[in-house]
Amino acid sequence: MRLQDVYALNVKELAKGRLFRLSYGNWNTEDEGSRKHFSCLKPLPRIPPLRLFSWSDPGNKRMARNILKYEKLLRVNPDGGGEEVALQRPNVTHLETRDTYERLCQSLGSQPSHYELPNLYCSYETNGDPLLILQPLKREIVHLRPYLALYHDFVSDSEAEKIKALAAPWLQRSVVASGEKQQQADYRISKRKEIEVTVALDRRIAALTGLNIQPPYAEYLQVVNYGLGGHYEPHFDHATSRKSPLYRLKSGNRIATLMIYLSSVEAGGSTAFIYANLSIPAVKNAALFWWNLHRNGNGDDDTLHAGCPVLAGDKWAFKGSQSTSSHEKLATITGIKLVVKEEEEEKKL
Template identity: 35%
Template sequence: METVRAIAFLLLFFFTWAKAELFTAITDVEPLLETHKRIIDDLDDYLQKEERRLFTLKKHLNLYKREHERAMDDIPNYLGNPINAFTLIKRLTADLDFIEDSIKIGTEYIKNVTMNHVDVKYPSLEDLTGAAQALTRLQETYYLNVHDLAEGILNGVSYSTPMTASDCYELGRTLYNDKDYTNALAWMKEALRKYKDENVMYPFTEVDILEYIGFAYYLNGDVKTALEWTQRLLSVDPKHVRARGNIPHYQKTIAEQEAELKKQQRGETSDEPEEEDGQDYELSEYAKERKVYESLCRGEMEIPHEITKRLKCWYVTDTHPFLKLAPIKVEQMYVKPDIFMFHEVMTDDEIEFIKKRAKPRFKRAVVHDPKTGELTPAHYRISKSSWLRDEESPVIARITQRVTDMTGLSMLHAEELQVVNYGIGGHYEPHFDFARKRENPFTKFGGNRIATVLFYMSDVAQGGATVFTELGLSLFPIKRAAAFWLNLHASGEGDLATRHAACPVLRGSKWVSNKWIHQGGQELLRPCDLEYQEEGIIRKIPRPVPKTSR
């Protein structure tokens, strides 16, 4: 509108000035032909830009409509796809800013109107960063191909519309700002590929993408490739100031690296390995566990035959008279430590009641800080949770009673029922449920967490397994079932073999609820003995084996 007003004012000024002075001499009118030509060119340029802008806005609108129709057909399944979830957040953050810049008056009006409705909310830039990190987490854990993800493909199956060049660019930029240069590089290359195929006006250019790619290579330590991409950038924009400044810096760095390499080849530098400090050791141990964790998440490992041959299934009928009529189905999943799966122990009506009661109270899930004992958010646990008390409803009280029936343990010092819904790529990295000696214990609960009951309140289309990294055991969610294990030895020492994790949710929505049971009240039900386990020492456990095709 501002441009239109300016041109209208220019035309008005031109015609006013012409009527006042130019009719007296033709020679004074002739220079106005050049002015007239400039106005024609300006109007023509403006209209072309307007047409491109409207064309771009129409493409955005049509894309939004298609995606929204697809989402409304099956909301849980649509949002359970991490690609769809990321693009939805991007539409309402970066894309909305672009649209506002393209047509400010209309968009400001629309946004102001929608903001006045209490049921409308916009994601934040933190949400966009979290969604980008989630896609990267899924990509690394499940060996997903970036090109396939950009085309809306998960494990060979197309579940969503392809991402645009803008989607890939924003994802790459977000990861770059988060200092994840390796993954930022992969997504920027996808953005470049799509940018060349799409005839769309974006708030970035090919030069912007090339600059990110070149500098990402440099930050990853590949200076030669960084130089090549920067030279490619200059072939597109020879006057690019930063690129021209980076070229001599890259050339100097390459020369220094080559000189250092020649010194090493001549034996002028010491080739003795540096001593590994404690931090390096911890890092290597973390890397080993991480490898096992990701293999278990992909379902690539299985427990050895010496364990599987001892596993059994049975019905529990003796802990409550009602179980004579409706026995609990028990499947043993591991021996020493004993891990069980109770099947069909929660009804669909109970699940929907719990979800409905928990949703309004959801907050980001927290963990116990080992130093303070306080609950705090952590990057390694991505989910939202809330707590439900027995006193709130007979349904919650009935679930707690059922835990007693299943486990034979007292609920005198059990925690409230924790309800959890995992987010985009939601996960919880390897951890213990019990407090270790150096950590602040659960004093208000009458002792440490002796046992865990984990109810699965949804099936998960892909991913989301509960895995035990020391045992090589993967438990994939089965709706209405519950996993159960003891966290402590009979002596009260923590069982280090119970270290476990929640794998990232690849597709679907994962709902669980936890009942953590404490030592208080179990004295007569599960007496202690003198079995002792030294801190940091895990008893000998049969090693898991890679899964073989049968």
Template identity: 25%
Template sequence: MDKIRQISSELRDWIISTLNNGVSPVAIADAMIKKGFDPKFAYEALFRIVGNESIKTSETNLNTYQSELPEIGKKGNVITTTDREVKVLSRVEKPFILHLDHVLSIEECDELINLSKDRLQPSRIVDPTTGEEKVAPGRTSKGMHYTIRENALITTIENRIAGLTDFPVENGEGLQVLNYDIGEEYKQHFDYFPPNKVDHDKGGQRVGTFLIYLNDVIEGGETVFPKAGVSIVPKKGSAVYFHYGNSKEQVDRMSVHSSVPIVKGEKWVATKWIRQGKIY
């Protein structure tokens, strides 16, 4: 069988994201070789990417993302759930980004922080070669996860997100709470899984991220989408929803994003990752 000697833009961007999260170039090259890439090509491609040199990519219609408007994008500028009205502050079509106000109350934000702070552990990433979670220098926050419907507050938040997005609670992973201190960040990355790590028996690919800001940050901590030229400043109780998966199982490389370092104060966020199908 002929060895692969071309690389897609999607794979290139994923490699950059993975490098930013502390995975060694050698580990990535070895993973490429196991997937059928020519060894010389794999190492040369990695060296060029590490050196910030341009690299020729091969694109086909199969990996050109076709945007599809998610249900939350069809609901207008004020979205009504069973327990509140949420206003849309801003909207970007490609990639799809919706900035929302007053998703959680001040009291709910404070309660979630208080429930979470004693359970924080160093944040981890998924190693692309082994599939195991590990600590990486590109992600320097602390975090914890709740189980689905773990308590009354979590159930309320999950039901509200489901009402806003029209994705069932069972399509969402357990709510994650993160805390960033001064200098801590999460470098550019994608939230969707590498194609070889998608588990179709557990909901399949991630298609959207619902990120809630639990406090005001004095300076720094913005969520930045560099390919869209968008920077969102944390505001207590507000949220950003971005959608990056379609019905054809494609993923949107425009959704690459980062959490920039905290300059003053700290940052608390809650994240709900949503998948194609039911996880539970």
């Protein structure tokens, strides 16, 4: 039901092997603009047919039987037969942001003109860090307010495989903060495991963010795995209430989030930013970075975001939130955001 709702799936179309009402969007950044130093996005996978469900889980006998059954029904009655039944939503409170969320999950990217904006570009970045001089980061600025940057090829294939293998045997159902406790919730369906990263990756993350990522300034990085239908509905990564346990943690509120996509997803599974009006596909090995707090320490409400449900395949991500325990620390942070902010502020003058 969740997949039918979010992706407005039509059962008849689904049986014919068409997963999306809309096809993958226009988010093709491989334009000829000279400001592009490298191709921002790898080509997106083709939309898979109905049989893809069985490829994603070849041992699933029930799924195999169902596919045979539907294929037989289609042969007998290619039009599906009967009147089309209108899509019925479950009886849940309709949130204002819901329509945007669903639209962003269905399409990749946002307006076609998005990439015509001159301040959204790709560049090599060293952030003044000697570590990055020989191997600069490939940064694609995808949005300014909130600042969203996608760092392509941030990890290698073998690093991604190692991280997944380390976490796989220990994955447990993800939880969310609820009052003073943490608990499972239907709006976040995935499995996760906190792991310690290699020194090399640790250094690279610190070089990217300009932040101290050692506990207690950061939480342990979390490997997240979403199966079919796995999702994380719109939420903030930072605490929005003083009562939240995050305010009482030594590490303080979450200043920034870095999410490394350890896999691509055959269909669905993009990260949608509701107010920024764009969704970012899971680009394997790329890292998505954003700031959750303004420089004064207040939460940035424009960062409302979600992990769209996985429609085919599965999704692996590696995610960490850097925290800050005091405003003084915010003031000492150097890095991308300060540069962007300063640029923006200069423009305003």
